Every structure is written in structure tokens, then in C-alpha cells.
Amino acid sequence: MAKGLIVKALSGYYYVLPDGEQPSKDAFVQCRARGIFKKQKVSPLVGDQVDYSLTENGEGIIDAIGDRMSELIRPPISNVELAVLVFSVQEPAFNVQLLDKFLVHIEKERLTTIIVLTKTDLLPEDTGWRKEIEPYREMGYEVYLTSSKQHLGVEEVRERLTGAVSVFAGQSGVGKSSLVNALLPGLSLATDEISQRLGRGKHTTRHVELIPLSGGWVADTPGFSQLDFTGLEAEDLSECFRDLHVYAPACRFRGCLHHKEPDCAVRTAVEEGKLASWRYEHYLQFLTEIKERKRRY
Ligand SMILES: Nc1nc2c(ncn2[C@@H]2O[C@H](COP(=O)(O)OP(=O)(O)OP(=O)(O)O)[C@@H](O)[C@H]2O)c(=O)[nH]1
Ligand SMILES: [Mg+2]
Ligand SMILES: [Zn+2]
Structure with a gap:
């Protein structure tokens, strides 16, 4: 054997x-x-x-x-230590709700996460995404801005990935394979334009593959559009929102879902402007999704 x-x-x-x-x-x-x-x-x-x-x-x-030290369902891969969430600033447009969903998915597995924004060449001047990404830095996530086309920020990403086993995750068409190609001159993973009609990628990458990169491995994966919360209980959701979770210990009830419970420190934090209300709204949306999933089965 x-x-x-x-x-x-x-x-x-x-x-x-x-x-x-x-x-x-x-x-x-x-x-x-x-x-x-x-x-x-x-x-x-x-x-x-x-x-x-x-x-x-x-x-x-x-x-x-x-x-297995770690296991992800989407993309299907085990034993990675670092998840690289890839989002394009445009084509497809940057979407914070989707980013929050991906973050829940990854935080649940307790993997280290970094956020990579691609295609910055498409929006050279400030058009909103810069402001939208700033709160994530404040939450403690490392954020990298890249353009594979102009080879911007690529070296910084390479340095971060050195020696690690990492996985690229993100929607179809955001430029995952293009970035892996930029990291590894000589490599030519297939890439394809996004569909202008649908405004999203064509699922060009069809399989998960680990590629050797500076003493470690990086996995290119197929893009996905749907993510559900399989395996996540309502009580565990708030832990996946770092900024929100810091207030939870001060809630009156242990197991507070931060929804309608009295004396909820999370809600108070939102009212006092300490916690971003859009993050709290995403939390509530996901909480509803989890509860509805339960009702269905
Ligand atoms: N302008 C610009 N276009 C880019 C950049 N990176 C990728 N693209 C384009 O975006 C399209 C999609 O890129 P891919 O690398 O195939 O995207 P992907 O995330 O691997 O997509 P799937 O394999 O379907 O999940 C291609 O037409 C790329 O040329 C970039 O930095 N700037
Ligand atoms: Mg690809
Ligand atoms: Zn609470």
C-alpha cells in the first residue's frame, strides 16, 4: 500500500x-x-x-x-488552512450580501479567510466598492486589491499564499482562474468571458485542482452562485459574524438569537450605531433562511 x-x-x-x-x-x-x-x-x-x-x-x-483537519462542501475540498474569497469589483458587480454569506460559510469551518477583490482595472476611480470593503478591514479581514490583467496586487497575494494550502472560492466569472494564472507564469488554466446577457460567468472551471505554488498549494475551483446554510444551526450563526458576536456575551439570555429577545446587546449596539445596521440586516436575513430550511424538512 x-x-x-x-x-x-x-x-x-x-x-x-x-x-x-x-x-x-x-x-x-x-x-x-x-x-x-x-x-x-x-x-x-x-x-x-x-x-x-x-x-x-x-x-x-x-x-x-x-x-481531515478541515472540510468544505462548496467548493469540495479538505485540509486547506486558508480560504481566499474572490470577488470582482465589477463584472459581476461587487455584492456585500454575497460576501457575508461566503464569510459565514468559511467562519463556520474556522478557516482563516482573506478577501481578494479582482478586476480593479475596470473601475480605476472610486465608485463605491472601496467604501464598501473598508468595514471588512476593520473587522480584521485582510483585503487585497488586484488586477490580473494589469498584474496589480498579484505579488502581495503570492507572498500571503507562500507555504500555505489555500483554496480560491467565489462566483463564476470573478477571475479566480485568471488570478491563479497570474500567480504562476507558464500556467494556462482555461478562462472565459462572462455572459453579457446574464451578467455572470459561464462556469468555465469544472473541477477542483490543487496547483503547487511557492512551497504550498493553491486550489482553483468551479464558481458557484448558490450557497445555503446546510449544517448550520440558528444558534451558531452569530459566531460567524465577528463584529456582531463581540456584543453577544452581554445579552440577557444565553442562546439569544438577537432578534426579538429582550435586553439584546446586539440590537442595542445597532441602535447606538456601534454595529453596522446592514451587517445586522444580513444576519437577520440568514437567520430567517436557516429557520425556513428547518420548517421545510
Ligand atoms: N478587466 C479584467 N478582466 C479580468 C480580470 N481577471 C479576469 N478577467 C476576465 O474575467 C473573465 C472571467 O475570468 P475567469 O478567470 O475565467 O473567472 P473564474 O472565476 O475562474 O470563473 P469560473 O471558472 O467560471 O468560476 C475572463 O474574461 C477574464 O479575462 C482582471 O483583472 N481585469
Ligand atoms: Mg475558473
Ligand atoms: Zn442578543
């Missing part, structure tokens, strides 16, 4: 880099997963450390999956 790392999943195959080998096209072993995984309802993920054995036809079979 041999050990390795799943670096790519595509059409039922897993591409495993054997431990101790340098990544190159010939180094990867094309593997299938044992049927037992399906029965147990687990599927191997890119990022998994696995045990595999070679079959007669030269293919591999994944026999066992190592313990």
Missing part, C-alpha cells in the same frame, strides 16, 4: 501525488475509489491524504482516507 495526496478529482477519477514525489504530469496516479466509500456515503475529496494500491492495469484504488 502507498500513500499520497489527492490533487484533482474529475469524472470519477482521483489524481494522487505519491508521497515524496514532486508534482508533474507523470507523477500522478489515476485512481478510482473503493465501492465501500459510496456505501458509507463518504467521497474522497481533493486535499485528502489517502492510502492507495496499484491494480494490474496501472490504475490505483483508494483504500482509505486520512483524518
Whole structure:
């Protein structure tokens, strides 16, 4: 039995880099997963450390999956330490509500998050997004402004990713693959224009893939438009809003949902202008979504 790392999943195959080998096209072993995984309802993920054995036809079979340090459902990947949330300032337009949703998703997994804004060349002068992103810096998120087209901010992102295992996540068409290409001259991941009619990307990237980058790995992933709150309980939502959560310990009730409960310190903070009301509104919208999901099942 041999050990390795799943670096790519595509059409039922897993591409495993054997431990101790340098990544190159010939180094990867094309593997299938044992049927037992399906029965147990687990599927191997890119990022998994696995045990595999070679079959007669030269293919591999994944026999066992190592313990996961972290696991994301969207994009499907395990064992990353850093999530890079990618948003374009335009095409598609920057959307703070979606950013808050992504942040909940990532905070829930307790991953470190950085925010990368792309396509700054499309809006050279200040048109709102600069003001919209500022509060996130104040919340403690690192924010990077980039243009892959003009190679702006790319070196700063590279420096941050050095030595880490990170995943790019974001809507289709925001420029994830373009940024990975800019980080790695010589690489040519497929990219495509967004649909002008729909104002969004065409889901150009179809699979998750770990790509070696300065002593670490970076995963390019397919863009997604929908995110739900599967696996998140209403009581756990406020922890995913850093700025809001600092007020929670002062609420009268433990388990306060910061909605209609009396003596809620979060609501007071909003009334006193200490907490941004738009953040609180997003919190309430997501809370409603979680409650409605419960009602449906
Ligand atoms: N002007 C400008 N266009 C960019 C920039 N980065 C990417 N684009 C364009 O945006 C479009 C989408 O880029 P992709 O890299 O394919 O986007 P993606 O996020 O990988 O999309 P999916 O794979 O569908 O999730 C392409 O036409 C790129 O050329 C940039 O910095 N400036
Ligand atoms: Mg892509
Ligand atoms: Zn409260």
C-alpha cells in the first residue's frame, strides 16, 4: 500500500501525488475509489491524504482516507488552512450580501479567510466598492486589491499564499482562474468571458485542482452562485459574524438569537450605531433562511 495526496478529482477519477514525489504530469496516479466509500456515503475529496494500491492495469484504488483537519462542501475540498474569497469589483458587480454569506460559510469551518477583490482595472476611480470593503478591514479581514490583467496586487497575494494550502472560492466569472494564472507564469488554466446577457460567468472551471505554488498549494475551483446554510444551526450563526458576536456575551439570555429577545446587546449596539445596521440586516436575513430550511424538512 502507498500513500499520497489527492490533487484533482474529475469524472470519477482521483489524481494522487505519491508521497515524496514532486508534482508533474507523470507523477500522478489515476485512481478510482473503493465501492465501500459510496456505501458509507463518504467521497474522497481533493486535499485528502489517502492510502492507495496499484491494480494490474496501472490504475490505483483508494483504500482509505486520512483524518481531515478541515472540510468544505462548496467548493469540495479538505485540509486547506486558508480560504481566499474572490470577488470582482465589477463584472459581476461587487455584492456585500454575497460576501457575508461566503464569510459565514468559511467562519463556520474556522478557516482563516482573506478577501481578494479582482478586476480593479475596470473601475480605476472610486465608485463605491472601496467604501464598501473598508468595514471588512476593520473587522480584521485582510483585503487585497488586484488586477490580473494589469498584474496589480498579484505579488502581495503570492507572498500571503507562500507555504500555505489555500483554496480560491467565489462566483463564476470573478477571475479566480485568471488570478491563479497570474500567480504562476507558464500556467494556462482555461478562462472565459462572462455572459453579457446574464451578467455572470459561464462556469468555465469544472473541477477542483490543487496547483503547487511557492512551497504550498493553491486550489482553483468551479464558481458557484448558490450557497445555503446546510449544517448550520440558528444558534451558531452569530459566531460567524465577528463584529456582531463581540456584543453577544452581554445579552440577557444565553442562546439569544438577537432578534426579538429582550435586553439584546446586539440590537442595542445597532441602535447606538456601534454595529453596522446592514451587517445586522444580513444576519437577520440568514437567520430567517436557516429557520425556513428547518420548517421545510
Ligand atoms: N478587466 C479584467 N478582466 C479580468 C480580470 N481577471 C479576469 N478577467 C476576465 O474575467 C473573465 C472571467 O475570468 P475567469 O478567470 O475565467 O473567472 P473564474 O472565476 O475562474 O470563473 P469560473 O471558472 O467560471 O468560476 C475572463 O474574461 C477574464 O479575462 C482582471 O483583472 N481585469
Ligand atoms: Mg475558473
Ligand atoms: Zn442578543
